[in-house]
Amino acid sequence: MMKEKIKISAKNINLYYGRSQALKNINMDIPEKKVTALIGPSGCGKSTFLKTINRMNDLINNVTITGQIYIDEANIYEETDTVELRKKVGMVFQKPNPFPMSIYDNVVYGSRIHGVKVKTKLDEIVEKSLRSAALWDEVKDRLKQNALSLSGGQQQRLCIARVLAVEPEILLMDEPTSALDPISTQKIEDLADVLKEKYTIIIVTHNMQQAARISDKTAFFLHGEAVEYNDTDAIFSNPSDKRTEDYITGRFG
Numbered sequence: 001m002m003k004e005k006i007k008i009s010a011k012n013i014n015l016y017y018g019r020s021q022a023l024k025n026i027n028m029d030i031p032e033k034k035v036t037a038l039i040g041p042s043g044c045g046k047s048t049f050l051k052t053i054n055r056m057n058d059l060i061n062n063v064t065i066t067g068q069i070y071i072d073e074a075n076i077y078e079e080t081d082t083v084e085l086r087k088k089v090g091m092v093f094q095k096p097n098p099f100p101m102s103i104y105d106n107v108v109y110g111s112r113i114h115g116v117k118v119k120t121k122l123d124e125i126v127e128k129s130l131r132s133a134a135l136w137d138e139v140k141d142r143l144k145q146n147a148l149s150l151s152g153g154q155q156q157r158l159c160i161a162r163v164l165a166v167e168p169e170i171l172l173m174d175e176p177t178s179a180l181d182p183i184s185t186q187k188i189e190d191l192a193d194v195l196k197e198k199y200t201i202i203i204v205t206h207n208m209q210q211a212a213r214i215s216d217k218t219a220f221f222l223h224g225e226a227v228e229y230n231d232t233d234a235i236f237s238n239p240s241d242k243r244t245e246d247y248i249t250g251r252f253g
């Protein structure tokens, strides 16, 4: 088997909100073009860790971060322009958050900011992104309609299309299905499986069946520590830490 390429490498990450430590010495190598799941009880630091990868924590007052995150071997806390970084590292949130404008304008929002103006090029981006997010067939005849008229599941796929439109390399998903019904959830899970051919995906989920179904790697977080990180099969069939075992067998959390 080919050795997997490391896309993201976290080295000794500590993060404090004021004086309260939310991440404790996280070390993790995340492989390219795989799905990595972050699991663990509420408040253990999953979202906080996810947001260190696109430097979204920088936007919060009073946050202190030590350690390094490398993407393609560049330290994103030293060498990177955050606008470029957030183009390369797209993020999808728990609650779908389309802008109150048309489906079309949502998809090309970022492309327009980045200077794309030609209509045929924008049309192309819209179709390609909506196809990649498995939404094209459902909306192709109503691209001018307000995005807020879509169902929750469609809105979430639209948000994925909006992220894909700016051609990221990494996709961060923070509990992307927790506000969705089972059918929409299934669609997003199927999509993750397809998208990993092109993108490195990291997904925070409370749903352990979901982690087991869609991820290649799983990290179990507890009280700000990455307690165990391994191939998903190993985490779920043969965890090496008692705390991981207790969590995945439902003994706490």
Ligand SMILES: Nc1ncnc2c1ncn2[C@@H]1O[C@H](COP(=O)(O)OP(=O)(O)OP(=O)(O)O)[C@@H](O)[C@H]1O
Pocket (backbone or CB within 6 Å): 017, 022, 040, 041, 042, 043, 044, 045, 046, 047, 048, 049, 060
């Ligand atoms: N902006 C903030 N300011 C202060 N403390 C915060 C902030 N965001 C998160 N925290 C704290 O940091 C810790 C980790 O939170 P985080 O949201 O990363 O956990 P999580 O594992 O994603 O939880 P959940 O599964 O409930 O979303 C918690 O104790 C939380 O209260």
